[in-house]
Amino acid sequence: MEANGGDSSEIVRELRDLKLQKAELEHRISALEAKLQDTAALERSIAVSNGCTVVPKASGTIEHGLEHGLSPDQIYRYSRQLLLPSFGVEAQSNLLKSSVLVIGAGGLGSPALLYLAACGLGRLGIIDHDVVELNNMHRQIIHTEAFIGHPKVKSAAAACRSINSTIKIDEYVEALRTSNALEILSQYDIIVDATDNPPSRYMISDCCVLLGKPLVSGAALGMEGQLTVYNHKGGPCYRCLFPTPPPTTACQRCSDSGVLGVVPGVIGCLQALETIKLASLVGEPLSERMLLFDALSARIRIVKIRGRSSQCTVCGDNSSFNKQQFRDFDYEDFTQFPLFAGPLNLLPQESRITSKEFKEILEKKERHVLLDVRPAHHYKIVSLPDSLNIPLANLEARVDELTSALKEKQEGHGNTGSCTSPSLYVVCRRGNDSQRAVEYLRGWGFDSAKDIIGGLEAWAADVNPSFPTY
Secondary structure: OOOOOOOHHHHHHHHHHHHHHHHHHHHHHHHHHHHHHHHHHHHHHHHHHOOOOOOOOOOOOHHHOOOOOOOHHHHHHOHHHHOOOOOHHHHHHHHHHOEEEEEOOOOOHHHHHHHHHHHOOOEEEEEOOOEEOHHHOOOOOOOOHHHEOOEHHHHHHHHHHHHOOOOEEEEEOOOOOOOOHHHHHOOOOEEEEOOOOHHHHHHHHHHHHHHOOOEEEEEEEEOEEEEEEEOOOOOOOHHHHOOOOOOHHHOOOHHHHOEOOHHHHHHHHHHHHHHHHHHHOOOOOOEOEEEEEEOOOOEEEEEEOOOOOOOOOOOOOOOOOOHHHHHHOOHHHHHOOOOOOOOOOOOOHHHEEOHHHHHHHHHOOOOEEEEEOOOHHHHOOOOOOOEEEOOHHHOOOOHHHHHHHHHHHHHHOHHHOOOOOOEEEEEOOOOOHHHHHHHHHHHOOOOOEEEEOOHHHHHHHHOOOOOOOO
């Protein structure tokens, strides 16, 4: 390949094109493998309906002493599991007959899906509405750079088929909602919750109760994770433990608070383990117990949790919760938390400016104070020049610092003879906390306070494309 005299832009363009071609090829291969499985199944069905006896090539027969039904290929593929005295052919046969749905192909779902595909499930479903992004790479190990911009479900399915082409994989490139949850979840034996928000957790748990499905639930945030199994053989559901949703201030997504990549990896692997135990009927599932993982101290604790609550509004003795109520239930309103991250609209338009308008203010050298209300460790990653960092959580306690900054701006321009007070603009990462800050500030008498719509992400998108985002 010629570099055209070291022209890096040409190299970058060719790399991008090659990665796109690779992704398209992998997607095509994945689709053909799925089609081949479906075609083989249809041929067997037609043969049986015509009265023919179908014996798969190299299948388990009495001639080979394979009464358990595992083929020679399956014996060899899963041999390291079959060698375990506590597992063996019976457990493997159970796995091959089982079906599992993984909800979410992100940090938790990635390792769970890889191990579930590898272990020899009969059928694996994947549902996710999102696309692969560069900032997924550090933790969502099922995806590759070649699939950036493509649906996570397509990427995950291709990876699973590349590990094990013999299992059936169902792809759902859509969001799970009350309108489709009952239909989708009813098709599987075990459900794995790999989501990251309260409305999804309540919705999935309620749906599993209505359908009588065991639920393997995991969570990971920051340096900590947890894992348990709900609705298993009379065990509690999610609502039994949390009848009322936690306050929204206690609920954070990885995209907001961050997570060390390996932490969801650990929890996702353990979710796969619990799922394999349930499907193969071996071991003691983590029901009525919760595993707590602290990465910083390298500690894992198992704590006893309460059993099923007879007063639970969904699985309790006198519960009247039914499928129609489930379809009509507003889980976002119940939890006061959005299913999908998005911008808030808390302020009237006159209390807001766009990033382009703020750029004009800078160019005109208008007097102002720019208040950045992100946490201090966010501020250290990247910030706009000449901004004052006071985290939202500390704003009330440090409001005197803001007053002093405004006073300095006023006095610094005293020789101009202008009596106009400097303006106050507030910025954050995405334009949500800045709105909350403006609400507080206006209540405290800072009438000129305005937020910058979309925050630093809007600045990078609309003003300075080279400005780092995170």
